[in-house]
Amino acid sequence: xxxxxxxxxxxxxxxxxxxxxxxxxxxxNGVSARTIGRGGANIxxxxxxxxxxxxxxxxxxxxxxxxxxxxxxxxxxxxRYADAQNDATAQHTLYGLPEFSIVRSPYDSxxxxxxxxxxxxxxxxxxxxEGPAPFSGTRQYKSFGTLxxxxxxxxxxxxxxxxxxxxxxxxxxxxxxEGPYTLQGPTLPGTPTLMNLDVDxxxxxxxxxxxxxxxxxxxxxxxYQSESRFEAEGTTHVTTPFGESTYDTxxxxxxxxxxxxxxxxxxxxxxxxxxxxxxxxxSSAFDDFGLHLNSPSNGLxxxxxxxxxxxWRDTVSIRVGYEQLLACDQTMRFGYVYHxxxxxxxxxxxxxxxxxxxxxxxxxxxxxxxxxxxxxxxYTFGPTVTVETSDFLxxxxxxxxxxxxxxxxxxxxxxxx
Numbered sequence: 001x002x003x004x005x006x007x008x009x010x011x012x013x014x015x016x017x018x019x020x021x022x023x024x025x026x027x028x029n030g031v032s033a034r035t036i037g038r039g040g041a042n043i044x045x046x047x048x049x050x051x052x053x054x055x056x057x058x059x060x061x062x063x064x065x066x067x068x069x070x071x072x073x074x075x076x077x078x079x080r081y082a083d084a085q086n087d088a089t090a091q092h093t094l095y096g097l098p099e100f101s102i103v104r105s106p107y108d109s110x111x112x113x114x115x116x117x118x119x120x121x122x123x124x125x126x127x128x129x130e131g132p133a134p135f136s137g138t139r140q141y142k143s144f145g146t147l148x149x150x151x152x153x154x155x156x157x158x159x160x161x162x163x164x165x166x167x168x169x170x171x172x173x174x175x176x177x178e179g180p181y182t183l184q185g186p187t188l189p190g191t192p193t194l195m196n197l198d199v200d201x202x203x204x205x206x207x208x209x210x211x212x213x214x215x216x217x218x219x220x221x222x223x224y225q226s227e228s229r230f231e232a233e234g235t236t237h238v239t240t241p242f243g244e245s246t247y248d249t250x251x252x253x254x255x256x257x258x259x260x261x262x263x264x265x266x267x268x269x270x271x272x273x274x275x276x277x278x279x280x281x282x283s284s285a286f287d288d289f290g291l292h293l294n295s296p297s298n299g300l301x302x303x304x305x306x307x308x309x310x311x312w313r314d315t316v317s318i319r320v321g322y323e324q325l326l327a328c329d330q331t332m333r334f335g336y337v338y339h340x341x342x343x344x345x346x347x348x349x350x351x352x353x354x355x356x357x358x359x360x361x362x363x364x365x366x367x368x369x370x371x372x373x374x375x376x377x378x379y380t381f382g383p384t385v386t387v388e389t390s391d392f393l394x395x396x397x398x399x400x401x402x403x404x405x406x407x408x409x410x411x412x413x414x415x416x417x
Contacts, residue, residue, distance in 0.1 A: 026123040026145075026354045027256075027280065029319065029337045029361075029378060031099050032071050033410030037363015037376035038321025039335020041274040043221040043262025046211070048414060049101035052114040052153045055209040055223040055262065056165030059103045059112040059155035064416040066104055071374070071412030073097040077125065078407070079353045083400040085130040090353070093126060099412075105155075112155040112165070121255060122146035127350045131180045132396045134241050135194055141179035143351040147228060147255050148172045149205055161213040171205035171228040175251055177351060182394030187304035190393050191240060197291075199234030199251045217266040227257040227285055236293055238301070245298035252290035256281045269325070276319040282342045286312035309391055310352075312342045333363035333376070341382055346391040348402055355404045357382040363410075372414040380406045 030040035032050040042054040046061035049069035075097060079090035101116030124144040131139035148171070155165030176198050183191040209223035229252075236249040260278035267273055291306040317339040324332045337359035348355060363376035382404055390397035 026352070027121045027317075028073070028075075028097065028119075028408075029317075029359050029380065030376075030410075031118045031120050032069065033073065033363065033374040033376040033412035034333075034365065034414075036073065036361055036378050036408060036410045037333035037335060037365070037374065038274060038323055039337050039359070039361050040317075040319040041262060041264075041276045041321035041335065043209075043223050043260045043276045043278075044211070044219045044264035044274055045221075045262070046219070049103045049114065049116065050099060050118075052101050052103060052116040052151060052167065053118045053120065053149070053207075054260075055211060055221045056114065056153040056167050056207060057155050057163045057209040057211040057223075058221060059114050059153065059165055060105060060110070060157040060163035061211060061219075062103055062105050062112070062416075065106055066102070067414065067416050068102045069412060069414040070100050071410060072099070073408050073410040076407040078405040079125050079127075079350075080403040081127060081129070081350050081353065081400065083398070088127055088129055090350070091126040091128075093124060095122075095124065110157040112157070114151075114153040114155070116151050116153070117149070118151070119146060119148045123352050123354055125350060125353050129350065132182075132192065132394060134192060135180045139180050139194075141350045143177050145175040145253075146173065149228075151205075151207075162210070164208075164210045166206065166208040168204070168206045171203050171230070171255070172200070173203075173228070173230045173232055173253060173255070174200040175232060175253060179351070180396065182392065182396060183304070184307055184309060184393055187302065187306065192394065194239040195236060197234070197236040197249060197251070199232040199249055201230040201232030201251075203228055203230050219264045221260075221262040221264075223260045223262070225258045225260075227281065228255040230254070236291075238293070243298060243300060245296040245301040247293040247297075247301075247304075248295040250292040250294070252292075254285040256285035271325070272323040274321045274323075276317070278317045278319070280315050280317065280342070282312035283314050286310040286342070309347050311344050311347050311391070313340075313344065315339045315342045329367040331363075331365040333361075333365070335359075335361040335363075335378070337361075337380075341385070343385075344391075345385055345387050346389070348385055348387060349390075349392065349397050350402075353402050353404050355382040355385045355402050356380050356406065370415065372416070374410070374412040374414070376408075376410040378408040378410075380408070
């Protein structure tokens with residue numbers, strides 16, 4: 001079972017090459033260069049194949065029989081952490097977030113079909129920090145988690161105004177964690193360890209959506225994304241002051257469901273304004289991570305169940321985009337995103353430093369040899385988060401300050417025929 005799950009998971013990771021994505025919490029603000037350029041707004045749009053992910057109903061509104069899209073976003077993270085013993089910047093890591101989608105909408109049919117691969121979420125950081133006793137000295141605090149989706153989808157055009165659609169596909173997650181960590185319980189709370197965890201898994205995921213042409217200039221979209229609930233499997237190596245052991249591991253991790261409403265409005269044939277409002281159910285998904293440590297290699301070590309506390313709160317992401325169509329098939333795009341930080345001050349750590357709140361973006365599109373080429377840049381930042389007494393046992397994250405920024409550069413190619 002473990003080998004089969006691992007093969008599926010790593011096949012998906014190699015397909016997507018997905019890394020960390022940081023936007024609303026750890027959800028990327030847009031999965032393609034075109035959508036990033038207009039602040040991630042896409043639920044009410046029908047001008048790209050990535051609607052398969054954002055709102056599958058829009059596939060029936062695409063203007064050509066075939067829409068093919070291929071792109072990637074490069075994400076550069078800039079994190080800073082300070083406490084009584086440390087004042088450090090995380091390693092500047094460049095992550096690649098590719099996306100692929102193709103949609104077929106035959107002219108003689110009300111049905112449309114699509115297939116896509118996306119990497120919409122993740123987290124990651126690497127710090128070299130002074131570790132707590134009894135593991136003092138410079139220690140690496142390293143984390144990496146990703147969600148990738150392989151999505152077949154279908155859409156049906158009910159009439160000239162209304163279309164509906166959905167996806168049912170495979171979600172893939174990978175999670176790694178390395179560094180000093182005090183066990184939180186319920187097994188052996190307060191025990192200091194050096195932990196090295198490596199797990200992966202696969203699960204079903206799905207979405208549904210609708211799109212309605214309200215007027216000739218206004219389109220409204222509504223989309224629901226299911227939660228993705230994983231029992232990721234792998235191994236964990238644990239070092240304590242009393243010895244070390246390797247465990248078979250299951251990590252219970254859930255990526256959140258969401259509900260989004262999108263409106264696209266043509267101010268005139270050359271100016272388009274759009275807004276997405278998306279609710280993310282972080283409070284149900286990121287309450288805690290459940291860690292099952294079984295079959296220890298060292299017989300002196302017990303099996304254990306560990307709860308990694310998170311206590312995240314729900315967010316509402318507001319994404320606003322503006323597009324100006326220029327001469328010679330050129331387009332300028334601008335965007336803004338706001339959402340509150342979902343992580344409570346008491347549970348933020350260097351392992352998931354996603355304290356991001358605002359984003360500004362710009363994009364540019366043009367035609368090249370029959371291809372639509374889109375480029376985009378997004379800058380995301382948040383407030384400095386101050387921790388007095390952390391909810392984590394051990395005191396490792398007390399009296400701390402966190403600061404996070406990211407830079408995303410997207411490039412996409414689209415062919416419609």
